[in-house]
Amino acid sequence: MNMQTEDNLHFSEPERIAWLTLKLIADLGNRSILRLVRHFGSPTAVLRASAQDIDAVPGLRDKAKQALLRRNVIRAPRMEWDCLKNEGIRMLCLGDPDYPVNLANIPDPPVALFVRGRIEPRDLVSIAIVGSRAASPMGMAFTEKLSMDLAQYGVTIVSGLAVGIDSAAHRGALKGNGRTLAVLGCGLDIEYPQVNSGLRKDIAASGALMTEFPLQTPPAPGHFPQRNRIISGLALGVVVVEAAHRSGSLITARMALEQGREVFAVPGIARHYRSEGPHRLLKEGAKLVESAEDVLEEIRPLIRPSWISDSGQERPMAPKPQLSRDEDLLLKSLDESPRHIDDICRSLSWPVAQVTASLLSLELKGIIKQLPGMYFVHFRNGTC
Numbered sequence: 001m002n003m004q005t006e007d008n009l010h011f012s013e014p015e016r017i018a019w020l021t022l023k024l025i026a027d028l029g030n031r032s033i034l035r036l037v038r039h040f041g042s043p044t045a046v047l048r049a050s051a052q053d054i055d056a057v058p059g060l061r062d063k064a065k066q067a068l069l070r071r072n073v074i075r076a077p078r079m080e081w082d083c084l085k086n087e088g089i090r091m092l093c094l095g096d097p098d099y100p101v102n103l104a105n106i107p108d109p110p111v112a113l114f115v116r117g118r119i120e121p122r123d124l125v126s127i128a129i130v131g132s133r134a135a136s137p138m139g140m141a142f143t144e145k146l147s148m149d150l151a152q153y154g155v156t157i158v159s160g161l162a163v164g165i166d167s168a169a170h171r172g173a174l175k176g177n178g179r180t181l182a183v184l185g186c187g188l189d190i191e192y193p194q195v196n197s198g199l200r201k202d203i204a205a206s207g208a209l210m211t212e213f214p215l216q217t218p219p220a221p222g223h224f225p226q227r228n229r230i231i232s233g234l235a236l237g238v239v240v241v242e243a244a245h246r247s248g249s250l251i252t253a254r255m256a257l258e259q260g261r262e263v264f265a266v267p268g269i270a271r272h273y274r275s276e277g278p279h280r281l282l283k284e285g286a287k288l289v290e291s292a293e294d295v296l297e298e299i300r301p302l303i304r305p306s307w308i309s310d311s312g313q314e315r316p317m318a319p320k321p322q323l324s325r326d327e328d329l330l331l332k333s334l335d336e337s338p339r340h341i342d343d344i345c346r347s348l349s350w351p352v353a354q355v356t357a358s359l360l361s362l363e364l365k366g367i368i369k370q371l372p373g374m375y376f377v378h379f380r381n382g383t384c
Contacts, residue, residue, distance in 0.1 A: 011093050017077050018043035019093045019112050023214055024073040024080060030212065030226075032064035033111045034094075074214070083215055089188055090115045102126065106233040106259045110212035114188050117208030123179060125364055126156040127295055128231045128256075130249045131165025131241035132274055139165060139242040139274065142266065144172035146239070149292035151178025152353040153360045155299075156207070158183065158234045160227060161200070163193055165241045165249075174202055176353075181234060184211040185227040186219035228252040229259075236299045237262030239289055243277025250277050253286070262298050264289045300363065326358045331378065334368060338375035 011019070022033045022043050036046045039057045046068070054065050084091060092099050092113040101124055103109050129147055131139065147157045147169045157173035159166040161182040173180035182203050186192050188211055191200075203209055212230065213223060228251050232238050238256040240263070243249035253263050265286040268275030282288055287298055323331065333339070333347055345355050359376060362368045368376050 011096065013081075015042065015044060016091055016093060017081050018047055020081055020091065020214075021047060021073065021077040022068075023112050024075055024077055025067050026072050026074055027067035028064055030110055031108055032060060032068075034108065035060050036068070037111065075216075080215060084114065087189060087215075088116065089215075092119070100124075100234055102235065103230065103233040106229065108229070109233065110230060113210050113212060114214070115208050115210045116188050117204040117206075117210075119181070119208050119210075120179070122154065122361070123156040123181065123207075123234070125154065125299070125361075126158050126181065126235040127299065128158040128235035128238040128252065129165065129169035129241065130159060130228075130231065130238060130243075130252050132243055132247065132249065133162050133164040133166075134274075135164035135168070135242050136274060139266075139268070140168040143168035143241050144175070146241075146266075146289070146292055146295075147172025147180075148176035148178075150295060151176030151180070152357055153292065153296060154178070154357040154364075155296075155360075156181060158231055160185070160224075160231055161193070161196055161203070161209075163195060167196060167199060170199060170203055174206055178206075180207040182207070182209050183227050183230045183234070184209060184219075185213070185223035187211065187213050187215045187217040189215045190218060192219045224248055225251055229255045232256035232261055233259055235261060237264055237295065239264040239266065239295065240278050240281055240286075241266045242268060242274040244273050245276040245280070247277055250281070253277075253281055262287065264295060264298070266290075296360070324358070324361070326354065327362055330355065330358045331362060331367065334376060334378040338371055338377050341374045341376065344376070 022028060035057060037043055040046045040049055051069055054068060092115055094104065094109055094111050098119060099113070100119055127150055129143060131143065143165050151157055151173040156179040157169050158181045159169040161167065161170065161184060170180045170182060180203055182200070184192070188209060191197055200209060212226070225248070228248060232252050232255045238253055238261060240249050240253055256263050263281060263286045265278035265281040266289050267282065268278055287294065289295060330344065330348065333344060341355060341359070345352055348355065359368065363370055368378055370376055
């Protein structure tokens, strides 16, 4: 079974509890679970496998084999399942139709995500923004503005809910009335950091909190590098705002490169310790960011809708993209004649933020095309 591309798979409750059982076995890591499920075809088959069959799994370490055979779970899986339901936490398994597509395509996607809130299809267009916990006021203000501007263009903001730059990124998305996803390095029932308790609630209402760690898992140092691969994996690119020479933000940037994502960096004051990380990334070829447009220019070509062929011709049998009410109204105001964004705003009597968000969404869906000077045209069959 190709778990990463299976798009019609719905797991029953017993199958989900089987996934959860594997997650709760001490000393059985994510990569080991991936190997096992890919070898046997399902988590239920893994749990039914004999010692001889498990021993035959290629690349599986002895420690993982023994952990599986001992079934040394940290808590009873059925009890954990009931706790998740009582807490309003959903468990997304690799292969679920609404498992994040970007994340499913990294080399080691989490076999399960525990989610409070909602993950939506539009979160495919996501940018991660990370940086120093000991951020400067200037860095915080820039991050919040960048995040707010991107959110108003319809981009989902991903970060790690840490104090400093992460918190500013989430707040900016919320101020822009956009969506934001927070990836935690602990269980969803752990209030960490406590100072962000109110922000957590706002994020769950306008996006999602998520983690690969079961309930009651503390925020141990070793969990954060694991979390960082999810932050970069969810996004099309990672923006580093402020970071010391050695920081978790640079780990996230490295993981982004390994996953084939774009890496962006915000320049800072020369020779300041907070600037060391971004400046190092810029020297290595990261894209310089001074505004939201610098990010948007890079991610526009990365979106290639499934209903548009490589030649730009519409696939005859492909499903038509679903449009929101705003997108439908805006599209009706466009044709093959270029129209300036100011003219569109006047004709619809909409604020600029509402128009730009719908324009970007339509452009990413391959329906309209932006021309130089902020002119837009309806994109028909690959021609304008």
